Amino acid sequence: MLDIKMIRENPEEVEKKLKTRDDKISWGELLELDKKRKENQAELDELKSVRNKKNKEIAKAEDKKAVIDSVRELSSNIKDLEMSQKEVENSINEILAVIPNIPSEDVPISFDEEDAKTIKIWGDIPEFDFEIKDHVDIADGLKMLDFERAAKMSGARFALYRGEGARLERALLNFMLDVQTTKHGYTEFMTPYLVNAQSLFTTSNLPKFEEDLFKTQDDLYLLPTSEVSLVNIHRDDIISQEELPIKYTGYTPCFRREAGSYGKDLRGLIRTHQFNKVELVQFVHPDRSSDALEEIVSHAEKILELLNIPYRRQMLVTGDISNASSMTIDLEVWIPTQNKYREVSSCSNCTDFQARRGNIRFKEKDGKLRFVHTLNGSGLATSRLLPAIIELNQTEEGYIIVPEVLRPYMNGIEKIAK
Template sequence: MHDLKWIREHSEAFDQGLATRGIDPLSQRILALDESHRAAVSEMQDLQTQRNSLAKDIGTAKASGQDATALLEKSNFIKVRLPELEHHEKALKDELHGLLMSIPSIPYHEVPVGADETFNQEIRRFGTPRTFDFTPLPHYELGEALGEMDFERAAKMSGSRFVILRNQLAKLERALANFMLDVHTTEFGYQEISPPTLVRSNALYGTGQLPKFEDDQFKTTSGYYLIATSEIPLTNMMMDEIIPTDQLPLRFTAHTPCYRQEAGSAGRDTRGMIRVHQFSKVELVSITTSDQSSHEHERMVSCAETILQRLELPYRTMLLSTGDMGFSAKKTYDLEVWLPSQDAYREISSCSNCADFQARRMNARYRDDTGHLHFAHTLNGSGLAVGRTLVAVLENYQQKDGSIMVPEVLRPFMNTDIIEPVR
């Protein structure tokens, strides 16, 4: 959500920010609606004041035997005009609110300007991709050969873009999630949360999934939405709340199933677990003050990177361009893990600083030491996407005979150092 006062005072900067997102100028349309709305409110207030004054004057005139005809005519005009004006004011307010809710966040100045991912900037790399003495297989061939990754049976009951994991791969998925949660809670101070995975529309409006991304959501017949990320319930925990500054930053983590329609992804990653309708993710969310959010962003990225480093998976950290960022983000880093079968890095985590954009939509505020109220800054990131991490482990740790070496940090969770094919 955008600050109308800021747009009034910085209309040119607002339009310049939109231009970096490939959006035509909107400030004049917004300001015209705002001016019309304020004029309608002012007229309503004036008429309400006149109505109250006329009621007294009419009573006085009748009590003294004076002719109140002119006063009554004016009062009747106001009775007709006020409902019309109230309807007009509400229509203007709704149009203005709808427009503001549909506009993405303005990127920070340091974000590279560009139309798509080709303008992203690489910040750093970790690890060297492994050199194989055989042709590495994609994860879905490895999983199927192990007898523990089943797309066909999943499709019978659920359709395409679903998978069944069993035995050691199901255990590996659980081990990854437990490992991530343990690190984030015991070392990095995140509170583990078990949130609802069904939410109402106001929660999705709060974090920016609605109204623009309605087509990517799964919605029940009773009006609930299945979460596409636990960023939604974790961030909305602070909806309509005022947080004392000494409680900030708040840091939450959760491991939940996530559901996405994958609208617009036809033909992309049609095989395997990279792009499925249901997946699990360990999410990181921070709520903090405006002066700490940039530092918190770098810290969050470091927390997510630590997971990849301890799994000894090669990755790179990318600063996303304005055309590749999410709707609510002002700055985003993506972590991309190396997948040998694709000879490429693929996204495994996205860490975003949304500044006060989401907090304005949720009315989440904090009170500073002087008693003044400010909108909080919210941040979110994957710490990590569990399914994609499983994919990366399978591909990077595969052996020539089709077995999978278990990363050292996961062996206490797995009680084995190797996953072997079913004989």
């Protein structure tokens, strides 16, 4: 959520910046409502001040009845004004709730995702001297993944991991968590997978993106990402300055309806309703969030480098960054059969946008309370990582060479064969 004070003070500039990420953006009556709210409040304060004074008289008055009668009407007026003030406030909040974060100055301005800026390319793109197969065919041949049976029990876009496939997935998750906790200083969490609407409001998945979420009959939602639960750990908290930066990580499955994304279909694991992800979240001092974004990206990259997967770092354009983000860096891994890089991680600096929605503050040295900055990044999603690993490490016989760093997690085996 943006600070209404900031919008009030320079509306043109804010609107201009927001138009670079959504050309339809507008906030209609927001400023008039804001003015109205202020007027109402001043009047309310005045009326209440009078009422409070009179009420104090009543306590001491001899003839209570006379004074009470004079206040009765005043109170009724106050009640009416309060009602209309509430409506005004609700309208303001509804408008503010769907306005996205302001993009950072450094984000390339464009609505075409192809304009993303490549900042870094790591690793050599491998060449194969045999006919390569995609991850679905290889995994099927090795009985690691079974999409047909997944469809039988759950429908399209679900995965069933089997045997070494399941073990490889589990190995990856454990490996990633171990790296982030032991090398990068993150505290690991296992969080609920069902969360309430308030938590999704904090991260800005609600109210605007409800159609992306699975909702239960108890009004709880399945996590679309553990960013939601990790960020909400500190909802309504006041964090002391010394505790910053706070770094949290956790594995959870992620559930997304992917409504409307049919058609641009992708085989196998690439786009499913349920996938596995290790998430990184940081709460930092506002002065440090740019550095923290760089850091979080490097933490995700470390995983790819240890797995020896070629990747590139992309800075997304204004039109492509997520609602809460002021800047987003994507990591993309090389998928041989598609002959291109595909997103495996998305790291965002949400500045104070989520902190304001979730009321997550810290105490500055001078005692002032300020909103923290929040950042999140995938570290990483296996649904994109596993295909890369399978395809990049395939042999002519259709086997998979297990990356060295994963072998300790795979009972030491060097390859997955029939």
